[in-house]
Amino acid sequence: MSKPEPLPILCFPDPRLRTVAQPVAVVDERIQQQIERMFVTMYDAKGIGLAATQVDWHERLIVIDVSEERNEPLVLINPEVVWASDEKRKGEEGCLSVPGIYDGVERSVAVKVRALDEKGQSRTVEAEGLLAVCIQHEMDHLMGKVFVEYLSPLKRDRIKTKLLKAQRDAERD
Numbered sequence: 001m002s003k004p005e006p007l008p009i010l011c012f013p014d015p016r017l018r019t020v021a022q023p024v025a026v027v028d029e030r031i032q033q034q035i036e037r038m039f040v041t042m043y044d045a046k047g048i049g050l051a052a053t054q055v056d057w058h059e060r061l062i063v064i065d066v067s068e069e070r071n072e073p074l075v076l077i078n079p080e081v082v083w084a085s086d087e088k089r090k091g092e093e094g095c096l097s098v099p100g101i102y103d104g105v106e107r108s109v110a111v112k113v114r115a116l117d118e119k120g121q122s123r124t125v126e127a128e129g130l131l132a133v134c135i136q137h138e139m140d141h142l143m144g145k146v147f148v149e150y151l152s153p154l155k156r157d158r159i160k161t162k163l164l165k166a167q168r169d170a171e172r173d
C-alpha cells in the first residue's frame, strides 16, 4: 500500500480550528486510514503531536510521538483526562497551526488519560513531562482551542496580524 500524502494543516486564525470535535463512533477501517494520514502529516511537519482538528477532520482523534527516534507512535481516540496533577508548570509551546510562534503556557505537570487505541481497545496513559504537555495541547485542539488563547489579547492580536499577512504574502507568491 503506498504511503498517503501529508494533509494540509489549518493555520490560525482559520475559524475551522475553533470547531469542537465529535466522539469517534466506531474504530473501523475509515479511522485507521485517517490515523495513517495524520502520522504521515505529523512526521512530515516535524511535529510531536497532531489533532484531527488541525487537518480539518472534526472527530476526537490525536496522534503523538515524543520519542527522539520518531518511532513510538501513540494514538488516542476519544481521550478523557481522568486525573491531572495540581502541580502546574509554565513551558514554551509551539503549534503546527501557528507557525513560527513560541510562547509560555501553564499546564499540569502530569495527567492520566483514558482513551481507545487504534484497535478500539480501551487503554490508560499515565504521562508526565513533554508527553503530558503534548496530550493537554492536543486535547485543547479537539475542543477548538489553540494555545495562543492562553496569551494576552494584545499578543494574540499581534500573532493574528502577523500570520494573516504571511498567508496573504504566500498567496501572492
Ligand code: K2U
Residues within 6 Å of the ligand: 046, 047, 048, 049, 050, 051, 092, 093, 094, 095, 096, 097, 130, 133, 134, 137, 138, 141
Ligand atoms: O501543533 C501541534 O499540536 C503539535 C505541537 C505539539 C506540542 C506543542 C507544545 C508542546 C509539546 C507538543 C507542536 O507543534 S510539535 C513541535 C514541537 C516539538 C517539540 C517541542 C515543542 C513543540
Ligand code: ZN
Residues within 6 Å of the ligand: 094, 095, 096, 097, 137, 141
Ligand atoms: Zn497545536
